Amino acid sequence: MTTDLPAQLLAAALPAVEQEHLLEARQMQALSFAVHIPLVCFGIAFPSMVLLVESLYLRTGDEIYRTLAKRWSKVMIALFAVGVVTGTILSFEMGLLWPSFMATFGDVFGLAFALEGFSFFVEAIFIAIYVYGWDRMSPRLHLLSGVPVVVAGLTGSLFVISVNAWMNNPSGFRLEDGRAVDVEPWDALFGNAHLWPELTHMYLAGLIVAGFLVAAAYAWGWLKGRRGRYERIALAVPLTVAALAAPVQAVAGDWIARRVADDQPTKLAALEGLGTTTRGAPIHVLGWYDDGEVRYGIEIPKLLSLLAEHDPNATIRGLDAVAADDRPPVNIVRVAFQTMVGIGTLLAALGVLHLVTWFRRRRFVESRWFHWAVVAAGPASVVALIAGWVATEVGRQPWVVYGVMRTSAAVTGADGVPVGYATLVVVYVGLSFAVAWILRRLAQRPLELPPEPPPILEAHGAR
Amino acid sequence: MALAEVPAVLILVGLAAYVVFAGADFGAGLWYLLAGPGRRGRAIRDFSYHAMAPVWEANHVWLIFVLVVAWTAYPTAFGSIASTLALPLFVAAVGIILRGTAYALRSGAPQDRETEGATGFVFGASSILTPLALGAAVGAIASGRVPVGNAEGDLVTSWLNATSLLIGALAVATAGYLAAVYLAGDAVREGKPELARAFRVRALAMGLVAGALAVGGLVVLREDARPLFDDLTSGAGLAAVLLSALAGLATLALVRAGRYEPARFSASLAVAAIVAGWGIAQSPDLLPGLTIEDAAAGRSTQWALLISIASGLVIVVPSLVLLYGLVLRGRFDPGPPTGQEPPQPQATRGARGLAPAAVTLLVAGVALTLFAHGIALAIGVLSLVGFIALGAVEFLRHETLADN
Numbered sequence: 024m025t026t027d028l029p030a031q032l033l034a035a036a037l038p039a040v041e042q043e044h045l046l047e048a049r050q051m052q053a054l055s056f057a058v059h060i061p062l063v064c065f066g067i068a069f070p071s072m073v074l075l076v077e078s079l080y081l082r083t084g085d086e087i088y089r090t091l092a093k094r095w096s097k098v099m100i101a102l103f104a105v106g107v108v109t110g111t112i113l114s115f116e117m118g119l120l121w122p123s124f125m126a127t128f129g130d131v132f133g134l135a136f137a138l139e140g141f142s143f144f145v146e147a148i149f150i151a152i153y154v155y156g157w158d159r160m161s162p163r164l165h166l167l168s169g170v171p172v173v174v175a176g177l178t179g180s181l182f183v184i185s186v187n188a189w190m191n192n193p194s195g196f197r198l199e200d201g202r203a204v205d206v207e208p209w210d211a212l213f214g215n216a217h218l219w220p221e222l223t224h225m226y227l228a229g230l231i232v233a234g235f236l237v238a239a240a241y242a243w244g245w246l247k248g249r250r251g252r253y254e255r256i257a258l259a260v261p262l263t264v265a266a267l268a269a270p271v272q273a274v275a276g277d278w279i280a281r282r283v284a285d286d287q288p289t290k291l292a293a294l295e296g297l298g299t300t301t302r303g304a305p306i307h308v309l310g311w312y313d314d315g316e317v318r319y320g321i322e323i324p325k326l327l328s329l330l331a332e333h334d335p336n337a338t339i340r341g342l343d344a345v346a347a348d349d350r351p352p353v354n355i356v357r358v359a360f361q362t363m364v365g366i367g368t369l370l371a372a373l374g375v376l377h378l379v380t381w382f383r384r385r386r387f388v389e390s391r392w393f394h395w396a397v398v399a400a401g402p403a404s405v406v407a408l409i410a411g412w413v414a415t416e417v418g419r420q421p422w423v424v425y426g427v428m429r430t431s432a433a434v435t436g437a438d439g440v441p442v443g444y445a446t447l448v449v450v451y452v453g454l455s456f457a458v459a460w461i462l463r464r465l466a467q468r469p470l471e472l473p474p475e476p477p478p479i480l481e482a483h484g485a486r
Numbered sequence: 487m488a489l490a491e492v493p494a495v496l497i498l499v500g501l502a503a504y505v506v507f508a509g510a511d512f513g514a515g516l517w518y519l520l521a522g523p524g525r526r527g528r529a530i531r532d533f534s535y536h537a538m539a540p541v542w543e544a545n546h547v548w549l550i551f552v553l554v555v556a557w558t559a560y561p562t563a564f565g566s567i568a569s570t571l572a573l574p575l576f577v578a579a580v581g582i583i584l585r586g587t588a589y590a591l592r593s594g595a596p597q598d599r600e601t602e603g604a605t606g607f608v609f610g611a612s613s614i615l616t617p618l619a620l621g622a623a624v625g626a627i628a629s630g631r632v633p634v635g636n637a638e639g640d641l642v643t644s645w646l647n648a649t650s651l652l653i654g655a656l657a658v659a660t661a662g663y664l665a666a667v668y669l670a671g672d673a674v675r676e677g678k679p680e681l682a683r684a685f686r687v688r689a690l691a692m693g694l695v696a697g698a699l700a701v702g703g704l705v706v707l708r709e710d711a712r713p714l715f716d717d718l719t720s721g722a723g724l725a726a727v728l729l730s731a732l733a734g735l736a737t738l739a740l741v742r743a744g745r746y747e748p749a750r751f752s753a754s755l756a757v758a759a760i761v762a763g764w765g766i767a768q769s770p771d772l773l774p775g776l777t778i779e780d781a782a783a784g785r786s787t788q789w790a791l792l793i794s795i796a797s798g799l800v801i802v803v804p805s806l807v808l809l810y811g812l813v814l815r816g817r818f819d820p821g822p823p824t825g826q827e828p829p830q831p832q833a834t835r836g837a838r839g840l841a842p843a844a845v846t847l848l849v850a851g852v853a854l855t856l857f858a859h860g861i862a863l864a865i866g867v868l869s870l871v872g873f874i875a876l877g878a879v880e881f882l883r884h885e886t887l888a889d890n
Contacts (some may be wrong), residue, residue: 075878080829082829104586104587104589105587107586116579118557118567119572119579122564122565122566122568122569125564127561127565129557129561129565131787133554133791134558134794136557137555137795140547143547143550145801151544156812162829163829171805208790208791219867259881260882263877263881267874274856275867277855381881382881435568435636437569437637437641450580454583460591
């Protein structure tokens with residue numbers, strides 16, 4: 024699309040600059056993502072849980088569901104507010120930290136953020152109508168006003184993930200003198216095979232993280248003796264959602280891993296610590312990558328070839344296929360990946376245990392260790408989430424746009440990155456305390472439960 | 487108008503909307519901070535807070551709209567601006583975090599008096615800091631202090647200068663002025679004449695301050711940013727400035743007369759006209775030596791962006807009208823419930839379980855996701871999602887059974 028006007032040269036990509044604090048800039052961006060992404064999980068998953076509970080109210084007329092949905096909706100809008108501002112920081116940082124990335128490729132992927140902006144609008148508008156509309160409209164209309172929030176949560180993550188998928192598997196443009204030309208944004212963003220498994224993986228992660236975190240709070244309450252009907256429902260809903268999603272995540276994980284094998288062989292080699300290109304490549308559980316091989320790990324022969332290519336004797340490209348300075352830091356990527364897979368496996372096992380018990384006996388696993396496990400599953404799921412993002416984002420290094428633009432060429436030339444980073448650390452520490460305090464206050468508010476259960480329960484509740 | 491200029495107009499429209507809507511939310515924070523002690527101060531704080539609560543998040547999105555259109559349509563200019571103006575933009579971003587967090591804190595504990603002092607100060611101070619910093623950034627662009635390049639401009643003097651300070655101060659004053667006009671109207675609607683009088687005084691005072699800053703500011707621009715001054719005092723730029731001045735005066739008269747509803751619109755017009763005036767004065771250059779035409783992304787990106795914005799607005803504008811309509815008609819005001827009858831319990835369906843269907847979806851989903859390609863793979867993934875949805879319904883409809 025370029026013309027040959029001299030002024031167009033001026034508008035060409037900003038030249039790369041020396042930035043001695045590249046690592047701090049990356050850490051600052053990573054910190055901002057790590058703070059924002061758990062909140063995204065709530066944006067994705069929590070509205071559907073609230074609506075599920077409210078629809079139970081509409082079906083049964085039982086006030087207990089209404090009370091729960093209403094209380095959860097206050098948590099939802101408080102976390103949404105924090106998500107709004109932490110997400111805004113990310114938008115700012117795109118330009119503040121990576122101006123050359125934006126200047127060169129803003130016209131390729133920017134469209135997705137414009138679309139995401141509209142999702143954000145819809146989410147903000149209807150979350151307000153939903154939360155401030157309690158007791159202000161008919162119950163059915165109120166439930167309906169929450170539906171756009173759920174839809175916008177899905178489309179919003181679709182658009183944001185489309186940008187990340189593009190960074191990992193870039194297409195839809197041609198590079199000419201450091202400038203993207205012949206840009207086809209629709210194709211770049213939505214014609215990308217990397218997008219769909221990544222979106223599925225993230226959406227399921229949202230269900231798992233929000234589900235286990237909310238469940239953890241009520242499992243803790245159970246351990247402290249708060250075991251009334253209200254608390255049981257409040258535990259059952261998020262725990263069941265997370266328990267259903269956790270085993271499914273294993274299948275989605277296999278799908279994204281096979282895409283990585285096709286699109287980013289170097290990243291796959293880093294995830295598994297595969298130093299040399301190997302036929303019938305093994306997987307190592309645990310261990311440490313050192314000098315081209317994994318030491319002290321438990322080797323499972325041919326499994327990597329089987330998983331990645333569905334053929335035990337397939338050849339898998341190792342790290343040695345690219346120059347040393349084109350490889351990501353292997354141990355960070357590999358440890359993060361193993362952390363994610365390990366925790367994910369435990370969460371799936373916990374989920375299956377809950378589902379089987381619930382299906383056969385219609386009750387929770389009634390033991391303290393099960394509830395302790397659910398309490399641990401909340402923070403553990405966040406660790407898995409962050410570890411997964413570390414694996415994919417550090418695994419993409421040294422590229423910001425895989426194989427096209429190095430992160431070092433994208434960074435700002437401005438001074439003061441460490442100062443900004445330090446400021447942000449202080450702000451986020453304060454933010455974390457504030458969020459903890461808000462959630463505590465919301466939990467401490469007295470329950471407004473109806474005095475006696477409505478008759479429907481007796482008809483339904485007799486075993 | 488050339489295709490390349492359409493996004494620039496949309497950026498200005500988004501900026502005007504941001505100032506008119508979100509600006510008033512920042513202004514509410516200003517009045518929160520300046521509410522003063524005692525019962526009266528508390529009434530002003532509570533009212534300022536409640537008025538913005540349902541709308542501030544939606545209003546905030548206009549800023550995101552401006553950012554994303556800018557980086558999509560004029561990526562080089564965006565990269566240059568973001569790198570040279572890193573400092574004021576970072577300050578604005580931190581202000582946005584602090585304000586949002588303080589807001590969430592108050593929503594978490596509306597009756598809490600013990601923390602009100604600290605959160606109230608953060609809330610109010612960040613409400614001033616953010617428009618000040620964003621105004622300073624606008625001043626840097628308007629006075630031609632942001633050259634093309636990665637942090638090519640001066641990282642400090644680009645935004646710490648007379649024009650930037652003027653526009654920053656004007657942004658804060660405008661925010662306070664808009665907020666006072668809107669809040670006076672809201673107070674009348676809620677039948678709180680004492681608060682309405684308090685905000686009327688504030689609206690008149692801040693209107694005069696904003697007017698004085700605007701007039702005095704012309705002198706500053708004449709010295710510090712001569713090209714901008716020349717464009718604002720001739721032709722279409724002058725027309726926009728005069729329109730703004732007239733609308734501002736009309737607002738003062740309307741507020742004096744206690745007619746707050748029309749004053750909302752004339753106040754908004756005064757602000758929007760100034761933003762338009764800046765756009766006219768800035769055109770055709772975006773940054774020194776870089777015209778809008780030259781900075782624009784390729785045609786397919788421009789078209790894709792315009793199509794996206796058009797379809798987005800088709801959904802968002804009616805939604806915003808719905809939200810503002812509910813707020814302005816007082817539907818979210820405190821008071822007794824206005825909802826209708828609680829739902830009648832419906833007989834739950836019998837024992838016919840969803841379990842077989844859920845298991846079928848799971849098995850099909852796993853097999854197709856692992857081994858299929860193309861459409862069949864997509865069906866597999868959707869089956870897995872269906873399994874989660876059906877599974878949740880199947881398990882949770884038995885929740886009441888678990889009581890015994």
